[in-house]
Structures are given as C-alpha cells and as structure tokens.
Amino acid sequence: xxxxxTPKLSGTHKLAATALSLAILLLVVPWAIAASGRxxxxxxxxxxxxxxxxxxxxWLTFYIGRINIGQGAYALIxxxxxxxxxxxxxxxxxxxxPLAGLFCVAASVVIGLPILKLRGVYFAMVTLVLTEVVRLxxxxxxxxxxxxxxxxxxxxxxxxxxxxxxxxxxATLRNPRLAFYITAVILMALCYAGLYRLVHSRxxxxxxxxxxxEELASSIGVNIASLRLIAYAISSFLGGVGGAxxxxxxxxxxxxxxxxxxxxxxxxxxxxxxxxxxxxPIIGTFVLYFGWDFLFQTGEYQLLIYSSLLILLMLVLPxxxxxxxxxxxxxx
Amino acid sequence: MxxxxxxSHVTRRFGGLVAVNDIxxxxxxxxxxxxxxxxxxxxxxxFKLISSFLRPSGGEVLLRGERISGLAPHIxxxxxxxxxxxxxxxxxxxxxxxxxxIAHHLRSTASLAGxxxxxxxxxxxxxxxxxxxxxxxxxLDLGGIKxxxxxxLPHGLLRALGIAIGLATGPTVLLLDEPFAxxxxxxxxxxxxxxxxxRERGVTVLLxxxxxxxxxxxxxxxxxxxxxxxxxxxxxxxxxxxxxxIEAYLGSEDETIGI
Numbered sequence: 001x002x003x004x005x006t007p008k009l010s011g012t013h014k015l016a017a018t019a020l021s022l023a024i025l026l027l028v029v030p031w032a033i034a035a036s037g038r039x040x041x042x043x044x045x046x047x048x049x050x051x052x053x054x055x056x057x058x059w060l061t062f063y064i065g066r067i068n069i070g071q072g073a074y075a076l077i078x079x080x081x082x083x084x085x086x087x088x089x090x091x092x093x094x095x096x097x098p099l100a101g102l103f104c105v106a107a108s109v110v111i112g113l114p115i116l117k118l119r120g121v122y123f124a125m126v127t128l129v130l131t132e133v134v135r136l137x138x139x140x141x142x143x144x145x146x147x148x149x150x151x152x153x154x155x156x157x158x159x160x161x162x163x164x165x166x167x168x169x170x171a172t173l174r175n176p177r178l179a180f181y182i183t184a185v186i187l188m189a190l191c192y193a194g195l196y197r198l199v200h201s202r203x204x205x206x207x208x209x210x211x212x213x214e215e216l217a218s219s220i221g222v223n224i225a226s227l228r229l230i231a232y233a234i235s236s237f238l239g240g241v242g243g244a245x246x247x248x249x250x251x252x253x254x255x256x257x258x259x260x261x262x263x264x265x266x267x268x269x270x271x272x273x274x275x276x277x278x279x280x281p282i283i284g285t286f287v288l289y290f291g292w293d294f295l296f297q298t299g300e301y302q303l304l305i306y307s308s309l310l311i312l313l314m315l316v317l318p319x320x321x322x323x324x325x326x327x328x329x330x331x332x
Numbered sequence: 333m334x335x336x337x338x339x340s341h342v343t344r345r346f347g348g349l350v351a352v353n354d355i356x357x358x359x360x361x362x363x364x365x366x367x368x369x370x371x372x373x374x375x376x377x378x379f380k381l382i383s384s385f386l387r388p389s390g391g392e393v394l395l396r397g398e399r400i401s402g403l404a405p406h407i408x409x410x411x412x413x414x415x416x417x418x419x420x421x422x423x424x425x426x427x428x429x430x431x432x433x434i435a436h437h438l439r440s441t442a443s444l445a446g447x448x449x450x451x452x453x454x455x456x457x458x459x460x461x462x463x464x465x466x467x468x469x470x471x472l473d474l475g476g477i478k479x480x481x482x483x484x485l486p487h488g489l490l491r492a493l494g495i496a497i498g499l500a501t502g503p504t505v506l507l508l509d510e511p512f513a514x515x516x517x518x519x520x521x522x523x524x525x526x527x528x529x530x531r532e533r534g535v536t537v538l539l540x541x542x543x544x545x546x547x548x549x550x551x552x553x554x555x556x557x558x559x560x561x562x563x564x565x566x567x568x569x570x571x572x573x574x575x576x577x578i579e580a581y582l583g584s585e586d587e588t589i590g591i
Contacts, residue, residue, distance in 0.1 A: 202447040202458065205434050212423040219383065219417070220501050221409035221438035230444070
C-alpha cells in the first residue's frame with residue numbers, strides 16, 4: 001500500500017479550480033438536467049455526493065494505514081439518530097445532522113479504542129463485522145422499530161440561523177430534489193475542503209507517518225493512539241452525516257438501509273479513485289455508481305462484467321483512476 | 333560528571349526465559365556508551381526496555397532520577413530519550429526532507445487544530461522545522477539528496493537518515509540500534525565520525541552494536557552482556573583485557589573484539 005501525496009497546486013489555481021467545479025455542480029448540472037428533463041438524475045447525483053462524503057471518511061482511515069470496511073455501520077447509526085431525533089423528539093433536521101455525526105464520533109471512540117490497535121486484515125475483519133452488528137442491533141432494539149424500520153420521516157424544515165433563512169422548508173418546495181442536490185453538493189464540498197486542508201497540513205503528514213511506520217512515529221514522539229482515534233472519529237463523523245442526509249432524502253430507514261455491501265462499496269470507492277488523492281473517493285464513487293447503473297442494460301451479466309472491470313482497473317491502475325492525471329499535474 | 337540515564341536492576345522475562353537479568357549501569361551526560369555481547373545476549377531487549385518499547389518485569393530506568401520505564405514510547409521520546417531502529421525503519425514514501433521535518437513533531441508549539449486552521453504558531457513551526465531540517469541534513473551530509481524519496485536511498489544513507497530523524501526530535505539521549513551493521517569499512521568510518529559529531533551537539537549516545545573495532549574506537553565506556561547478564565563494564569581498554577569477555581567471545585570470533 002504505497003501512496004504518494006497529492007500534488008500541490010498554487011493558491012490561485014486552487015481557487016479557480018474550486019470555483020469552476022462548484023459552478024459546474026451547482027449551476028451547469030441543474031441547467032443541463034432541466035434542459036434534458038432527466039430530473040431522475042438528481043437522485044443519482046445526490047446519492048453520489050452523499051456516498052462520497054461517507055467514502056471520504058473511509059479514505060482518511062486508509063490514510064492512517066487502516067482498511068476500514070465498517071463505514072456502513074456509522075451511516076446506519078447516523079441515519080437512525082437523525083430519524084429518531086426528528087420523529088420521536090421533533091428536533092429540526094438541520095440540528096440532527098451534526099448530532100448524528102457527533103453521536104457517531106462518540107460511538108467510534110468507544111469502538112475505536114480497542115480495535116485501532118489491530119492492523120491489516122485484522123482491523124478490516126473487525127470493521128466488516130461491525131456493520132453486521134449494527135444491523136442486528138437495529139433489528140433488535142425497540143427504539144429503532146425493528147425490521148419494519150421508520151417511515152414517513154418528515155422532509156427537512158427551514159434552515160434558519162440568527163433569523164436569516166438559509167434554506168426554505170423542503171416540504172413547501174416545488175422541486176425538493178433540486179434542494180437536496182444542492183445541499184448534498186455543499187455538504188460534499190465542505191467535507192472535501194476540510195479533508196484537503198487536513199491532509200495538506202501537518203496533521204496529514206502525521207497521518208501519513210502512521211500509515212508508513214507506527215513504531216517509528218511513536219519513537220519520534222507522535223501519540224499514535226490518539227491520532228488514530230482522531231482520524232477514525234472524523235471518518236465516522238462523515239459516515240454519520242452522510243447516513244443522516246440519506247435518510248432525509250428517502251424519508252425512511254431500515255436495518256437494511258446500509259449493509260456490508262455498502263461498507264465494501266465505500267472502501268472500493270476509495271480504491272478506485274486512488275488512495276493517494278484526497279478527491280479520489282469522489283471520482284471513485286461517481287464511476288462506480290454510474291458504472292453499475294450503466295451496466296444494467298447487460299442484464300444477468302451485470303455483476304460479472306462489473307466485477308471483471310473492477311479487477312482489471314485495479315490491476316492496470318493500482319493507484320486509482322486519478323493516477324492517470326498525475327503527470328500533467330506535476331508539470332503545472 | 334553527573335548521571336543522566338540510569339538503568340537500575342532491570343529484568344525482563346518472556347514466559348520462563350529471562351532475556352535480561354538484573355542489569356544496572358549509568359550513563360553520564362555527553363558520554364558515548366556501547367552495549368555489546370554475543371548473539372542472544374539480550375542487547376536488543378535491553379534497548380527496547382530503555383526506549384520503553386518493552387516494559388521491564390523488574391527494576392526501572394531513570395532519566396535524571398525520574399522513572400521512565402513503563403511509560404508509552406512517545407512520552408519517553410518527549411522526555412528526551414529517543415531511539416533509532418536496527419532495521420532501516422524510515423518513512424519510505426516520503427522525501428528525505430519530509431522524513432526529517434515530520435520528526436520535529438515534539439518541538440511543535442501549535443496544536444493540531446492550529447495546524448488545521450493554519451494559525452500563526454503553526455506557520456512559525458512549519459518554517460522553523462523546515463530550516464532546522466535543512467540544517468540537520470547538511471550536518472549529516474544529506475543535503476544533496478533531500479528531495480529524494482526515502483525508499484530510493486542506498487543502505488548507508490538510510491542509516492544516516494535514521495540518525496537525522498532521531499536528531500530532529502531534539503533528544504537528550506539518542507539510542508542507536510546497531511548503527512554500523514551491514515556497513516563496509518569506509519562507511520563505518522564515516523558513521524563513527526558521525527556519531528562523534530552527534531555527541532559534539534550535546535547529545536548523549538547509547539549504542540548497541542556488533543562491530544567490535546568500531547565500538548572500541550568510539551566508546552567512552554562499554555557494557556558487555558552475555559546470556560542476559562552484565563559480565564563486564566569499563567573503558568574499551570579494560571574490556572579488551574577482561575577475562576570474562578574474552579571467554580564469552582572465545583571460539584567464535586575472538587579476533588573481532590579487536591585483540
């Protein structure tokens with residue numbers, strides 16, 4: 001698992017690239033969808049944005065040298081926390097979003113303390129089981145309403161901060177899909193801006209030092225246990241927030257909303273995009289999601305072709321899709 | 333000379349095996365002390381006990397009278413006792429300069445949040461770490477290769493990089509694990525000079541080593557282990573004359589102790 005750092009762009013380049021991508025995502029895409037009448041794409045694109053938020057968390061755990069196949073657990077926990085707070089306690093969705101994330105942080109600290117000592121395949125196996133444990137818990141606990149799940153969760157209300165309405169009540173909107181799409185894109189942008197900053201600050205280098213050699217890291221005075229926990233908590237926060245947002249869109253949650261398959265997909269998104277690139281998971285999620293949908297036409301061969309292509313991609317591009325672009329970036 | 337590091341009746345058992353048995357010795361400030369012994373004498377275990385990568389079954393290690401054994405390795409490093417590794421343990425995927433910069437971690441004044449937000453203290457730290465890293469690399473003659481990815485370096489330079497990483501932490505005591513292993517004559521000679529130069533920077537050096545001629549040349553004092561016990565301690569000249577030491581090495585490689 002060798003990873004190179006993301007190539008550095010100059011300040012103005014960065015700003016221009018960010019502005020351009022946001023303009024495309026927030027203006028061009030809605031315009032194109034309106035023009036083509038394919039408003040079903042909103043749901044898919046919103047999903048990609050949210051899944052890439054959760055995948056971003058997994059990517060961060062990869063960055064400290066841990067294979068995390070348990071993000072589905074936190075997405076499910078986050079989803080349930082948001083749903084229960086909204087339905088049972090009447091809390092505003094916008095407040096449940098950070099609360100879901102924070103609940104996942106608390107859970108991840110309790111879970112992470114013992115399991116983050118494990119490395120390699122052992123850590124991966126425990127996290128894999130974690131998703132299943134949370135699913136079974138959701139089935140068994142009274143507060144989650146078992147297999148029947150929670151349905152008819154209200155749409156997000158208005159988002160008001162200091163008397164200023166930032167977002168209107170989604171139920172009053174003609175096109176809540178567009179509102180969800182915009183919210184998800186903003187969430188994704190915030191998440192990746194944070195991750196980018198994290199990775200390019202000293203914390204990123206410290207995480208990288210863990211990934212490469214934990215013994216040496218602790219010999220130079222890095223508190224590896226606490227740094228591992230911080231990275232895992234951030235990862236879980238993103239999983240929880242992504243899950244909570246998903247629940248708001250589908251207005252329902254079941255124990256099967258996020259399963260082991262989803263956990264595996266979050267990990268694959270990171271692999272496919274490139275573990276050495278902060279924005280890898282976005283590309284990975286996009287390609288995986290649309291690739292799967294696109295292959296729907298092949299009917300019964302869908303899974304066969306899909307998995308063969310995945311294996312091929314990993315063989316040809318072991319550093320992910322973004323490694324294709326690396327040479328031109330280095331020159332710039 | 334005052335006592336800086338003190339190893340006091342340290343014992344370590346692995347199940348029924350006593351790897352290190354009731355070992356005591358002390359190191360004064362700015363001394364170079366070597367621990368030698370045949371294979372399996374318990375050198376590496378003792379090394380790990382001092383750097384707190386292992387917990388002693390009995391006894392204790394003291395730094396300026398304060399107990400450091402049993403603490404987590406990163407805390408022991410913070411107190412000033414820093415180890416290098418026997419294997420070529422470095423951050424392989426980073427450049428040489430980044431390896432040394434990251435090792436300045438202990439000297440940072442800014443918090444993690446400060447680094448995330450890019451606070452003034454963080455920027456000052458970054459700047460200072462960069463120039464300090466350059467200084468250390470030049471000092472160790474690694475300045476010319478500072479932008480190389482560390483995994484591309486040849487063996488001898490990797491060892492020097494290991495020492496650079498150790499120095500960057502600003503140690504009081506630097507523990508070197510077999511710094512001359514696998515080196516040819518010229519490389520060893522250069523490494524010996526390097527260790528002396530490290531001492532000139534005010535750092536106390538404890539090294540565990542196989543290479544007897546190098547040990548005899550470099551050390552102020554030598555501690556000899558055999559079967560987990562200390563069998564001798566003294567200046568290189570005293571050690572070379574010591575009956576027990578000669579006996580311990582006899583039959584195997586008697587010429588290597590430099591007699």
